[in-house]
Amino acid sequence: MSPASDFRNEMDLCHFEPQSLEETLKLLHDMKDDAVLVAGGSDLMPRIKQGHISSRNIIFLARVLELQQIIMGATGEVLIGPMVTHRVLEGSSLVQEKCPILGEAASVIACRSIRNAGTVGGNICNASPAADLAPPLMVLDASVLISNPNGEKTVPLTGFFKDPGKTVLEPGEMVTAIVVPPVPPGWGDCYMKLGKRKAMEISIVSVGVGLVLDESGVCSAARVALGAVGPVPFRAIESEQLLAGKKLEAEGQAIMDAAEAAAEAAEPIDDIRASAAYRRDMVAILTRRSIVKAIQRVRGRS
Amino acid sequence: MKAEIEITVNGQKHTVAVEPHWSLAEVIRHKLGLTGTKVGCGEGDCGACTVIMDGKAVHSCIIPAFNANGKEIKTVEGLADNGFQSLQTAFLKAGAVQCGYCTPGMLMAVAALLEQNSNPTEGEIREAIAGNLCRCTGYTKIIDAVKIFNKNPNLKAEELHQLQKGLQGDPVQSCLGVNVVRKDGAAKVTGRAVYAPDISFPEMLYGALLRSPHPHARILKIDTTKARSLPGVSSVVTFEDVPPVKFGVMLEDQSLFAAEKVRYIGDPVAAVAAESRKTAEAALQLIEVDYELLEPVFDPLLAMNDNAPIIHEELENYQMASFVASWEGKNLSGNVCSHTKVERGDVDAALGAADFVFTDRFKTPAVHQGYLEPRATTASVDVDGRITIWTTNQKPFTVRALVAETLGMTVNKVKVVPTSIGGAFGGKLEPGLEPYCALLAFKTNKTVNMLMSREEEFETGNARHASVIEITTGVNKDGTITARKAKVIFDTGAYSGNGPVVAGLATLLVPGPYRIDNLKIEGHAVYTNKQNFGSCRGPALPQSVFAVESHMDMIAAKLNLDPLEFRLKNIVEDGDISASGQLLNNVGLKDCLLKAAESVDWNKKQAGVGKGIACFWWMSGGWPASAVLEINSDGTVQLITGAIDIGTGAKNTSVPQIVAEVLGVPVEHVEILSGDTDTCTYDHGDSGSRMTYSVGTVAKLAALDAKEHLIKQAAEKLGIEPAMLVLANGEATITGDPQGKTFSFRELVNIARSLGPIVGRATFNAPHPPFDPATVEGHPYPSFPAPSFGAQAAIVEVDEETGLVDVQKIAAAQDVGRAINPLGVEGQLEGGMVTGMGYALVEEMLIKxxxxxxxxxxxxxxPTAADLPELKSIIVEYPADTGPFGAKGVGEPPCGPTAAAIANAIYDSIGIRLQELPLNTEKILNELRNARK
Known part of the structure; x- marks a missing residue:
């Protein structure tokens, strides 16, 4: 006796399991726009089943080992392969040392079992406005290494997202690494997300903050990135400008102003997870809290 | 296009041809036949499908099969071989298994954690299982199981046998009040328990339902020609293929297929059987239905207006369901499908005379039962024209009757085989897929399988009723309640379903467990163009208690009374009467309130946190039960009853314990048959907190009957008077025998059996306690058998900037009469509190x-394991006169008072009173803002 089939959509799909990056790029080149790359599958799998994927060719990247590494680059940057899982990111000692905010963000994605499957590349390339890794990567000024059969290029993450579910990737292109430059001395950062549960939540609002403080507590540079409050994750530049050059104190005006500016910059929508007004209010709260935490971390490190 | 992958599952290599869109879960279940791995949602949201892949826990329903290529997989079936048999034993010992549908995934998530970290903290355990939803246990006992395992990682399976005698380990004088391992436990922790989605046969067909895309429309024409001609389609059926039978729980307003009108998005219009699900669903798209759209109505208050669109034009002509002779469903008109009234004293005069009068209005949303196992049914017709139906339903005998009635068969031609049930909570109380699946099996003469998706479960199940409750209470200066008037409206959706019962129950719950001489409570179930709402764990209870107990605190605040003192002043005690005039006794309410309050340090004010309390009363469920019991030649016992177990374990622990106690045999000598409607005698079903109370009673009566036969036959054989034979503690003695002769139970059985088999039988239908008929009108359930009482207290902290409520602790004290299996009682309390917390804060079916x-x-x-507060279960025992050994119903009410306790705690914390559930972040912030203005 074999159990009932749950297969609701039996569809004519072709699969490919390339063994190397080179092979993957060749496949992409041959198929042009009619291919979809599957990393961990945690997000794509339900969509493929529901017939929400237009492409007939599915390329599974699980066997491309060169995409699964986290390595230190020549100039101190951290190179994260797109097939690195959230759980590996969380546990990486290199990440802990160089860019712990990424581990912090990875650790609040869904749940441990999903983090064992979901990948950095998937989180970025699905281009969800609520992608948990996007704000901290923007805070770190990360960029995306994109390869196509003719070569590679680097795109800053701030320029990578176009619309919900859409990136600047052209047919035949894929992300081969996420490049995280080293942080300057006096750096502190923080990622916070708001959900209604303590696990298994898609962010209602998420905020990443990174800043550099000099010894007197004056902020010389700041980055504030927001998720789930616009069509794509983005940097709140005005908020950043309000922090730069100011002496930051927990209840101080500069932080309040920066939090308000971040809320101003948000373009949230009403949906089943929250109202636009609530989201906007929460941007201010989370931004303020993240700045305070980031300041504490600068001090904790020095 | 298929291609091969190679995977190693539980140490065995398999080469499987898979499609690109197949998941690892599908490969494991359908290609390898390892159905221990469950699928609850297919979207990675519930974790029932968790397996270990290369040492890491993953949700196998969202792992592409190709991503598992070359990997090593461990499933629950291989857990014992991987050294985790003791973990499975620990789950049983801790009481961590209820319905068992989350159990395999939960075990694998924990096993993956333990492989990497042999001594995890509680926080690490919670994190590891945060993606594994469990609706039954409230997670606490699962975490306990891991702690038990850590203390004793060498728990052997042989100990399981020992555990079945009672968890304390010491020899016990009584089988009652002892923690017993559930009889279906071993099957559930090994993945061998068979649930409805696990049933399959070779060459079976797949059925699917065409559902209405419109909330309210007239059907002008249905054309199935194109669907019928699609290759691979075996049958297409509509209303024309079935007798024009109407059915319903109380009011017969439903038919299998819409004939003239559809009344909600999801109303079944046609069904298809085909060789694959894909073909069946393709055929649905080819059925052409012409609709004339009608104006819908979604708000029950608007639906009560005179000019509202009428959803059932024939309402006044509908028949009452045949078994509800006592319900007068009269004066029904418009969209109002039930009127129930409870009235005593002179409420208007009393309100006029009261020192203070307070009126408040409350709203609660529709919420889903949240069982993890989706509905699934398989039906097969044999050469004699009999039909067999494997299904997951709380009432197999109702399914049998309904299938017979709607398909024009006799009852004894239908056999319903209940599978293990992966949670139900009232959601599987009404027949679902069964009649359609049976019909398609008849039409095709083949085995037909149907399965609901999670989306379908949410859209077309029968979720908990949304309600609007307005209460007016008169109080004197000293805090004595003198009068209460209330109107309760339940949105019952497109069909009445259980709505009239639920609205009726509310009229007894809204008075609360309080002594009020002047009352007028009216309850209505109202049609709207939404899914048919139905029973959900304690139907009407959480809605009513949220309203009443919030209202009580609002009064207390205005009168500057302590909420606990105000309750204690007004609660019912022994000798008081209920709203309908039922005399109350064995009332443990005061004790419950005091104990719940004590466990949150009620009188100790703590900065930054709020404390709230709420109480309730509820019934022990009656309805008919029957049992046959045989004592075998070796002294062991078989109990045969059509009762089933939806997960609480009452049938698999308490009922055998009761039988063992009556006969004086060890509980492991009692087997309870899990049969079907052919082999077992009638039982109403697993609902209404009735298993221990009603099924326990019938089992006790059957055991007593068998015992009487045993003694009579043995005495006859021994040539003595039956009265001389005394059976106690598993031993028989002849009184007045100078030699003091004694027999073991087994010896006695053999003496008696020489004159014939020893079989006991019993039927039981718990009578409604007497009430005052003059006080009730149109009431489907006017008094509560063996009422139970309880209270819960909560401690919360509110983040005033985000509106997030952090529930730190919930304590539940419940008067269960007598806790037959205390571990099981705690499991009900813990699971109820967490379900209640979800109802309080986040759960809501958003319907637009x-x-x-x-x-x-x-x-x-x-709620996930990460959201779990500290839970405290307090068992209070005021034995019921009518329950078996004093037991009262336990299962439903623990989710009843939680939302009210949390709402009251929020008020205590930040002074914000929310009168609409859920108490979500945005509402809290809005109120805080209004308060600051």
Missing amino acids: DGKVLNPSFRDYRM
Whole structure:
């Protein structure tokens, strides 16, 4: 006796399991726009089943080992392969040392079992406005290494997202690494997300903050990135400008102003997870809290 | 296009041809036949499908099969071989298994954690299982199981046998009040328990339902020609293929297929059987239905208006369901399908005379039962024209009757085989897929299988009723309640279903467990163009208690009374009467309130946190039960009853314990048959907190009957008077025998059996306690058998900037009469508190224009292990006169008072009173803002 089939959509799909990056790029080149790359599958799998994927060719990247590494680059940057899982990111000692905010963000994605499957590349390339890794990567000024059969290029993450579910990737292109430059001395950062549960939540609002403080507590540079409050994750530049050059104190005006500016910059929508007004209010709260935490971390490190 | 992958599962290599869109879960279940791995949602939201892949826990329903290529997989079936048999034993010992549908995934998530970290903290355990939803246990006992395992990682399976005698380990004088391992436990922790989605036969067909896309429309024409001619389609059926039978729980307003009108998005219009699900669903698209759209109505208050669109034009002509002779469903008109009234004293005069009068109005949303096992049914017709139906339903005998009635068969031609049930909580109380599946099996003469998706479960199940409750209470200066008037409206959706019962129950719950001489409570179930709402764990209870107990605290605040003192002043005690005039006794309410309050340090004010309390009363469920019991030649016992177990374990622990106690045999000598409607005698079903109370009683009566036969036959054989034979503690003695002769139970059985088999039988239908008929009108359930009482207290902290409520502790004290299996009682309390917390804070079916906007576990948020507060279970025992050994019903009410306790704690914390559930972040912030203005 074999159990009932749950297969609701039996569809004519072709699969490919390339063994190397080179092979993957060749496949992409041959198929042009009619291919979809599957990393961990945690997000794509339900969509493929529901017939929400237009492409007939599915390329599974699980066997491309060169995409699964986290390595230190020549100039101190951290190179994260797109097939690195959230759980590996969380546990990486290199990440802990160089860019712990990424581990912090990875650790609040869904749940441990999903983090064992979901990948950095998937989180970025699905281009969800609520992608948990996007704000901290923007805070770190990360960029995306994109390869196509003719070569590679680097795109800053701030320029990578176009619309919900859409990136600047052209047919035949894929992300081969996420490049995280080293942080300057006096750096502190923080990622916070708001959900209604303590696990298994898609962010209602998420905020990443990174800043550099000099010894007197004056902020010389700041980055504030927001998720789930616009069509794509983005940097709140005005908020950043309000922090730069100011002496930051927990209840101080500069932080309040920066939090308000971040809320101003948000373009949230009403949906089943929250109202636009609530989201906007929460941007201010989370931004303020993240700045305070980031300041504490600068001090904790020095 | 298929291609081969190679995977190693539980140490065995397999080469499997898979399609690109197949998941690892599908490969494991359908290609390898390892059905221990469950699928609850297919979208990675519930974790029932968790397996270990290369040492890491993953949700196998969202792992592409190709991503598992070359990997090593461990499933629950291989857990014992991987050294984790003791973990499985620990789960049983801790009481961590109820319905068992989450259990395999939970075990694998824990096993993956333990492989990497042999001594995890509680926080690490919670994190590891945060993606594994469990609706039954409230997670606490699962975490306990891991702690037990850590203390004793060498728990052997042989100990399981020992555990079945009673968990304390010491020899016990009584089988009652002892923690017993559930009889279906071993099957559930090994993945061998068979649930409805696990049933399959070779060459079976797949059925699917065409459902209405419109909330309210007239059907002008149905054309199935194109669907019928699609290759691979075996049958297409509509209303024309079935007798024009109407059915319903109380009011016969439903038919299998819409004939003239559709009344909600999801109303069944046609069904198809085909060689694959794909073909069946393709055929649905080819059925052409011409609709004339009608104006819908979604708000029950608007539906009560004179000019509202009428959803059932024939309402006045509908028949009452045949078994509800006592219900007068009269004066029904418009969209109001039930009127129930409870009235005593002179409420208007008393309100006029009261020192203070307070009126408040409350709203609660529709919420889903949240069981993890989706509905599934398989039906097969044999050469004699008999039909067999494997299904997951709380009432197999009702399914049998309904299938017979709607398909024009006799009852004894239908055999319903209940599978293990992966949670139900009232959601599987009404027949679902069964009649359609049976019909398609008849039409095709083949075995037909049907399965609901999670989305379908949310859109077309029968979720808990939304309600609007307005209460007016008169109080004297000293805090004595003198009068209460209330109007309760339940949105019952497109069909009445259980709505009239639920609205009726509310009229007894809204008075609360309080002594009030002047009352007028009216309850209505109202049709709207939404899914048919139905029973959900304690139907009407959480709605009513949220309203009443919030109202009580609002009064207390205005009168500057302590909420606990105000309750204690007004609660019912022994000798008081209920709203309908039922005399109350064995009332443990005061004790419950005091103990719940004590466990949150009620009188100690703590900065930054709020404390709230709420109490309730509820019934022990009656309805008919029957049992046959045989004592075998070796002294062991078989109990045969059609009762089933939806997960609470009452049938698999308490009922055998009761039998063992009556006969004086060890509980492991009692087997309870899990049979079907052919082999077992009638039982109403697993609902209404009735298993221990009603099934326990019938089992006790059957055991007593067998015992009487045993003694009579043995005495006859021994040539003595039956009265001389005394059976106690598993031993028989002849009184007055100078030699003091004694027999073991087994010896006695053999003496008696020489004159014939020893079989006991019993039927039981718990009588409604006497009430005052003059006080009730149109009441389907006017008094509560063996009422139970309880209270819960909560401690919360509110983040005033985000509106997030952090529930730190919930304590539940419940008067269960007598705790037959205390571990099981705690499991009910813990699971209820967590379900109640979800109802309080986050759960809500968002329905717009009749369409469910959040039909997934991703957007319908049930609490996870990460959200778990500290839970405290307090068992209070005021034995019921009528319950078996004093037991009262336990299962439903623990989710009843939680939302009210949390709402009251929020008020205590930040002074904000919310009168509409859920108490979500945005409402809290809005109120805080209004308060600051």
